[in-house]
Each structure stands twice: as C-alpha cells, then as structure tokens.
Amino acid sequence: MNTALITGASAGIGKEFARIHAKAKGNLVLVARSENKLNELKTELEKEHGIEVLVIAKDLTEPTAAQDVFDEVKTHMIKIDYLINNAGFGGQGKFHERKWEEDHAMIQLNIVALSELTRLFLPGMVERKEGKILNVSSTASLMPGPLQAVYFASKAYVTSFSNAISEELRGTNVTVTALLPGATESDFAKTSGLDNTALFDKTFPAADVALAGYNGMLKGKLNVKAGLSFGQKLMMAFIPFSPKKMVLKQVRGMQEIKV
Numbered sequence: 511m512n513t514a515l516i517t518g519a520s521a522g523i524g525k526e527f528a529r530i531h532a533k534a535k536g537n538l539v540l541v542a543r544s545e546n547k548l549n550e551l552k553t554e555l556e557k558e559h560g561i562e563v564l565v566i567a568k569d570l571t572e573p574t575a576a577q578d579v580f581d582e583v584k585t586h587m588i589k590i591d592y593l594i595n596n597a598g599f600g601g602q603g604k605f606h607e608r609k610w611e612e613d614h615a616m617i618q619l620n621i622v623a624l625s626e627l628t629r630l631f632l633p634g635m636v637e638r639k640e641g642k643i644l645n646v647s648s649t650a651s652l653m654p655g656p657l658q659a660v661y662f663a664s665k666a667y668v669t670s671f672s673n674a675i676s677e678e679l680r681g682t683n684v685t686v687t688a689l690l691p692g693a694t695e696s697d698f699a700k701t702s703g704l705d706n707t708a709l710f711d712k713t714f715p716a717a718d719v720a721l722a723g724y725n726g727m728l729k730g731k732l733n734v735k736a737g738l739s740f741g742q743k744l745m746m747a748f749i750p751f752s753p754k755k756m757v758l759k760q761v762r763g764m765q766e767i768k769v
Contacts, residue, residue, distance in 0.1 A: 511561075515539040515583065515590045517570060517627070518597030520547035523646065523691065526720035527594050532559040539564045539588060541579055542597070564588065570597050571615040576626035589638075592727065593631045595624040596646045600661035602767070613660045620664035625671065628686075632675075635684045643686045644727040645672045649735060649742075651690060653749055656762035669733070676732055685730035689723035692737040713737075 518524035520542035532555040545567035635641025651669040655662025672688035714737035726734035
C-alpha cells in the first residue's frame with residue numbers, strides 16, 4: 511500500500527489529491543495549517559476507504575517546518591512513496607507596494623519548503639529505487655507576471671527545479687513531475703486578491719486538475735498542464751514567439767482588479 515504525503519491538503523487541489531489517493535486505497539500524511547479541516551478530511555477518508563491517515567498541522571512558512579514534518583513522519587516510521595508538494599499561495603499588487611513579509615512568506619512556502627521537503631524525502635526514495643514526486647507549479651511559471659511578480663517567479667523556480675532533478679534521477683526509478691494548472695476552483699483567487707480579475711473569469715474544477723496531475727505523476731511525466739481553456743492553450747503556444755513587452759502588458763491586464 512503506497513503512502514502519499516500531501517502539503518496544502520486542507521482545501522482545493524490538495525484536498526482532491528487526498529481523495530484520489532484514498533480512493534486508490536493508499537495511506538496518507540496530510541499537512542496544512544488547519545488542524546480542524548485536516549481532521550475532518552481524515553475522518554471522511556478513513557471511514558470511506560478504510561485507510562490510515564496521519565495529520566500534521568504545520569505552517570510551512572515557518573523556517574523549521576519542513577524538518578519538523580520529516581521528523582514526525584520518521585517518528586511514526588512511515589515510508590513515503592509519493593511526495594506531493596501542493597502548498598503555495600500568491601498575492602496581487604505592485605511589488606514595491608506589497609508588504610515584504612507577505613512576499614517573504616510566499617518565497618518560503620512556494621520555494622524553500624518545497625525544496626527542503628524534496629531534499630529530505632528524496633534520498634530514501636533513491637535508496638529504495640522507487641518513489642514519485644509531484645510538485646504543483648503553475649502555467650504562471652511560463653511567463654513573467656506583473657502584479658504577481660513574486661508568485662510567477664516562484665513558480666518558474668518550481669518548474670525549472672522539478673525538470674532539472676527529474677533528469678538527475680534518470681535511471682533511479684524515481685520520477686519528478688511538475689503540474690502546471692491554469693485558473694482552478696479553489697480558495698487561491700480569494701486569498702490572493704485575484705477573484706475580481708479577468709484571470710479567474712473562467713475556472714476549472716479542482717478535482718479534474720488534481721486527477722490530471724496525479725495520473726501524470728503515476729506515469730512519470732515531466733510536465734502536466736491542466737485546467738486551460740482553448741483560448742488559454744492558444745495563448746500559451748504563442749508566448750515563446752511573442753514580443754516580451756506585449757506578453758507583459760497582456761498578463762498585467764488579466765491581473766488588474768476590475769472596476
């Protein structure tokens with residue numbers, strides 16, 4: 511029975527990852543800040559699927575959080591087969607006007623915690639010659655993002671990092687997949703201040719995005735794009751060939767608050 515550790519598991523895509531893995535009769539380690547929400551999900555999944563769920567209530571923006579999670583998993587003598595680094599957040603506004611504390615926390619969660627958890631759990635996978643990692647990036651990783659400068663840049667790191675170590679692991683039977691979702695139904699838009707922008711005019715179900723990412727992870731795919739309309743797919747295809755200033759202007763327009 512495979513055990514998956516999922517961060518940001520209390521809502522949105524992370525919660526759907528947990529449901530998908532539980533349906534496949536896999537045990538879970540669920541990590542998020544909200545202990546109450548995690549315990550509700552634990553009760554639901556254990557009752558419906560007869561699996562075991564360990565809840566770790568932890569704020570991954572804290573500097574020691576990743577190590578704390580690893581140590582607790584080790585204390586319970588749990589072998590992690592799938593690591594799903596899903597936790598992350600964004601924030602709308604001009605970089606020089608936003609609170610640095612918020613962007614610093616974003617970097618800590620989106621980049622540092624993800625990288626540290628990968629570094630902590632990956633050696634065991636390589637030693638066992640089995641394991642899968644799914645890092646939730648974003649289609650935002652494929653372009654600069656005016657009015658979400660740090661978020662877009664942090665996701666560019668996630669995609670690049672994931673792709674690079676995927677190649678490093680060639681021949682080990684351990685795979686790393688990056689999931690690049692478009693606008694998805696979750697709390698992300700509201701908490702990021704983007705719910706009243708063109709970017710989130712059309713969203714895709716979190717369950718569909720999670721399933722695409724989960725299946726891509728099982729197949730060992732390098733990148734999985736999900737939750738994109740035909741128009742968005744077309745835009746993505748043309749971005750590499752479009753003038754950078756035009757792309758910047760277009761992306762900024764999608765993220766400006768409607769008046």
